[in-house]
Amino acid sequence: MPTPQTPPTSPPRLTRASAGTGPPAPVRAVHLGLGAFHRAHQAVYTMADPDWGVAAYTFRNADLPRTLTEQDGLYTLQVRGNGQPQAELVDSISRAHPGGDTERWLADLASPDVALLTLTITEAGYRTAGDGSAIDRVLAGLRGRHRAGGAPIALVPCDNLPGNGDVLREAMRGAAEGEDSTFRSWLEEHVSFVDTVVDRITPVAGEDDATTAARLTGFADHAPVVTEPFSEWLLAGRFPLGRPAWENAGARFVDDLAGYEQRKLWFLNGAHTLLAYTGPALGCATVDEAVRHPPLAALVESWWDTASRHASLPAEDLADYRDRLLRRFSSRGIRHRLLHIAVGGSEKLPARILPVLRAERSRLRLPEPAVAALAGWLIHLRDRDVVDPRADELVTLARSADGARPVVAALDAALADDRELITAVDDYVDHLRRSAV
Numbered sequence: 001m002p003t004p005q006t007p008p009t010s011p012p013r014l015t016r017a018s019a020g021t022g023p024p025a026p027v028r029a030v031h032l033g034l035g036a037f038h039r040a041h042q043a044v045y046t047m048a049d050p051d052w053g054v055a056a057y058t059f060r061n062a063d064l065p066r067t068l069t070e071q072d073g074l075y076t077l078q079v080r081g082n083g084q085p086q087a088e089l090v091d092s093i094s095r096a097h098p099g100g101d102t103e104r105w106l107a108d109l110a111s112p113d114v115a116l117l118t119l120t121i122t123e124a125g126y127r128t129a130g131d132g133s134a135i136d137r138v139l140a141g142l143r144g145r146h147r148a149g150g151a152p153i154a155l156v157p158c159d160n161l162p163g164n165g166d167v168l169r170e171a172m173r174g175a176a177e178g179e180d181s182t183f184r185s186w187l188e189e190h191v192s193f194v195d196t197v198v199d200r201i202t203p204v205a206g207e208d209d210a211t212t213a214a215r216l217t218g219f220a221d222h223a224p225v226v227t228e229p230f231s232e233w234l235l236a237g238r239f240p241l242g243r244p245a246w247e248n249a250g251a252r253f254v255d256d257l258a259g260y261e262q263r264k265l266w267f268l269n270g271a272h273t274l275l276a277y278t279g280p281a282l283g284c285a286t287v288d289e290a291v292r293h294p295p296l297a298a299l300v301e302s303w304w305d306t307a308s309r310h311a312s313l314p315a316e317d318l319a320d321y322r323d324r325l326l327r328r329f330s331s332r333g334i335r336h337r338l339l340h341i342a343v344g345g346s347e348k349l350p351a352r353i354l355p356v357l358r359a360e361r362s363r364l365r366l367p368e369p370a371v372a373a374l375a376g377w378l379i380h381l382r383d384r385d386v387v388d389p390r391a392d393e394l395v396t397l398a399r400s401a402d403g404a405r406p407v408v409a410a411l412d413a414a415l416a417d418d419r420e421l422i423t424a425v426d427d428y429v430d431h432l433r434r435s436a437v
Ligand SMILES: NC(=O)c1ccc[n+]([C@@H]2O[C@H](COP(=O)([O-])OP(=O)(O)OC[C@H]3O[C@@H](n4cnc5c(N)ncnc54)[C@H](O)[C@@H]3O)[C@@H](O)[C@H]2O)c1
Pocket: 032, 033, 034, 035, 036, 037, 038, 057, 058, 059, 060, 061, 120, 121, 122, 123, 124, 125, 128, 133, 134, 158, 159, 160, 198, 199, 200, 201, 202, 203
């Protein structure tokens, strides 16, 4: 006779009561763009200071705030390298809200208890103005804060953009153009724009990750995050009402970010952008797969050699960074999908690839990896579902024109007039097509 089966017991839902963590910390920071990265990065640094809690807002999505609210803001961070994954519970998010909760958003930003606003609104988020945009929401929040007494505040953009503090300042100035002069003066004097370099590879979590989280922690978590062991946060700027002791978790406050910014955007994000467009053309789906593909690995090494010629940090620092990068890219614990990284090329190529390409062309060199990135992007625009703020225009150009010239012209007219470059890009498109599996 078969023995009766005892039904498997499902793990308890993750909450502050079940996990035995304390009550949420008072809200002193607000975040806009609640996604995977904020939860793997800024929220983890904020945990180092138990006096600071975060009220986190998505841009549109209402599911994640609902799930996090059911879990009292808690979630599991799975840290994956090449060994066994490690799990930790993150408890710095005191409240999570959908972006549409305007009343709450305005109240939080008007509160003098709130000292800072961090943002992860994607690169495109800084260039999109108008009703309902992230910039519009921040402006509404600041307008309310000014009216409510005008306590100063620090704005801390955490997206991969060169000079992200200045980009945000310019976006806010532009959006505030029609506002009254007292508000505009307050914006200049009492709103501080902090520049940052952020780094932690955090792909979209999959179905299996909730199962692994439950196995590692004993709790059912419906919003786990997967990330790598490496993490870096460099900041430059003022915090007029104070900030969490982020340095306790390793954040570094520096006077000048330029060299670090180049290193991050050219070496890491530039290599990601290169692989995002060449990898799928050669049959690779993820970053770790791509860096194991010999021709792609050679392209990445060649890109780093090329970028090193123009980067300002000392050579040993760059060499050390690229060694570490290769290990991070190769990690089997992180499945980072190339087509996810391929989103928004028109924002990314100009910041990550073109500065190095221009510097090389001015010395009459034609770097293969930069040519490959442009050729791969052209193939991407011709063959894939394109997600980009300029998708309509770029897809039409790429699909109706014979060669690379009009698409390159959409990024940089001077480069488009460089015949040698355009011929090389066209030839590379053929080369990638012939090499496709
Ligand atoms: N994931 C990483 O490895 C990583 C590392 C460093 C920096 N970043 C930065 O963080 C950003 C978000 O990454 P993520 O992993 O959290 O992505 P995600 O998809 O998990 O979340 C993205 C967040 O941005 C919001 N958003 C999307 N489009 C927007 C727009 N046009 N305006 C305003 N908000 C918008 C979404 O609603 C969501 O809240 C990236 O674009 C990048 O700039 C990510």
